[in-house]
Amino acid sequence: MAKETQGSLSVTERNSLLRTLETLGRETWFQQWKEHMAVPRSLNPHTKDKSEQEKILRYLLMRVLINQQASFEKVRQLSQRIAETYGDTLIYEPYNISEVNLFETFRESAGRKGSELYKVGALGGIKPLSLFAYRIKAYEGFVRQLEVEKKEFLDLALDRLKNNSGYSLFKFLSEHPVLECGWVGNDPKACRMLVDWIIFLCREIWGYELVRIEDTLMIVDGHVGKVFCRTGLLSEVLYENTRPYIIQASKMRSQIENMVRSSGAIPFYVDNGAFYLFEDGFCLDVGPRCEECPISKTCKKYIKWTAYQKMTREMETV
Template identity: 65%
Template sequence: MPKETQNSLSEKEKNELLIILEKQGKAKWFKRWKEHMAFPNNINPLSKEKNEQEKTLRYLLLRVLINQQAKFEKVREMSLKISEEFTDVLLFEPYKVPESELFKVFKNVAGEKGSLLYRVGKLGGIKPISLFTYRFKAYEGFIKWLNETKQTFFDLIVNQLLNEKAFTLFEFLNMHPILEAGWVGNDPKACRMFVNWVIFLLNEIWKKEVSKMEDTLMIVDGHVGKVFCRSGLLEEVLYEKNRPYIIQASKMRPWIEKIVSNSRRVPFYVDNGAFYLFEDGFCTDLNPNCQSCPINKLCKKYIKWTAYQKWEGTKC
């Protein structure tokens, strides 16, 4: 795998930049979290009632499973439509949802071939509806396991966090003998995202002293990794051999985690802050808007590094 060394920011500059990312990420997340999680009308994430909190956690688990390799706008629509169609049955007895009705909702949202939800050409011949089905079945099987073992998802999560930390919860969910069938890869970003969402809800919304925000995980999708590469937070960059200069974000996650950990910033908010630079139209793959970017004064502007699109020699 190709690797390139570049001049990085000083330690002082790194800390200043991470503070900006954390501050921006926290402020914008507090404004957008309900939109990102995409709650249907039958779920109230603000409720302090345990049954509502249980429903929230189960819904979000399905939400992140469907989210993998998908177009996020359609994921939100799909999650809402399924929940509104099947209501509490989806959350407590999903094995009672008729496949014919489930697939009908899928096609209404994702199109006849499912290409509106999942990118058909990048799935190696796997049909989008097959991806959706095995992820739904992993969720269905996990909920059935909870019912058979007479556990609530809320108590299971709280016990994991009280006894250990966020990464232990991540490992439990990632390696669960039923749920693992629904994740993509050995270190799924979707599972990391779910853990972060849970810790956020417990701390900031439900006010449960279970785990600290400092214990959250870096997700590091391509756009987050791109910010760390372009800005000079990273001294070394790994990228694809056949498609320079598309970065290998997941391979650099340990380096990024170490930088954030050493700075004592909140990983979830730093991750959000970096992602929002893309979402808000600043650090796009091509033709980035560097002049208006919140980190413009500190960023090294190594803009050849991209997340998913091949660099074409564009400038800020």
């Protein structure tokens, strides 16, 4: 792995920028959270009813499992379609859904081969449908386990959030003997995202007072990592040996998370704030719009760092 040191922001600038990202992330998230979660019309995310909350958490688990490596738009559409087609069977008895029907639902959203949802070019012959199948299987197995143990997902989550922290819930979900087969990677971003969504719903929407929004986790996908590198929040950047200057966000995640946590900013909102700089068309891999960017004044603009795009000499202006 290649490494490069660079001039970083001062502590005061860094803390101020993290607060700006937090504010930006919180404001945008509150406007867009239902759309991001793709809650189906059949579920009311504002409900105070525990059985309805249970349904929402189970739906979100299925949603984040199939979300991994998927096209944003398609996966939202597919998740809602599955929830609306199979209703409570998906929530309580997903193992009773016929594979023939479920795979047809998959094809209706993802195309005949599923390539509109998952791009599997680099995965040596694995089909999009196979990716979908093993993730759904993990969800099925988890729900069956809840039934066998006569437990509710919401109670399991609240126990961990009240007594410990977001990490405790993350550890439970990412290392769960059945769910483990559905996650991508050893530190799955999708699982971090689910933990953040659960904490957000429990604290900010459903009002469980013992849950703390400060216990959320940084997700740090490539675009968020890129903002931390470009702004100078990080003084040392790790990037791919063979494809300069594509950063290795997952390798910098714990450093980023420690920085955010020690600043006192709320990790989930900081993560969202950095991500929206990309999603709103400012911090693009190629041709970032620095002049219009809301953090332009503080940012060091080390724009050679990219999330996924190999930099050419013409693009490398800093």
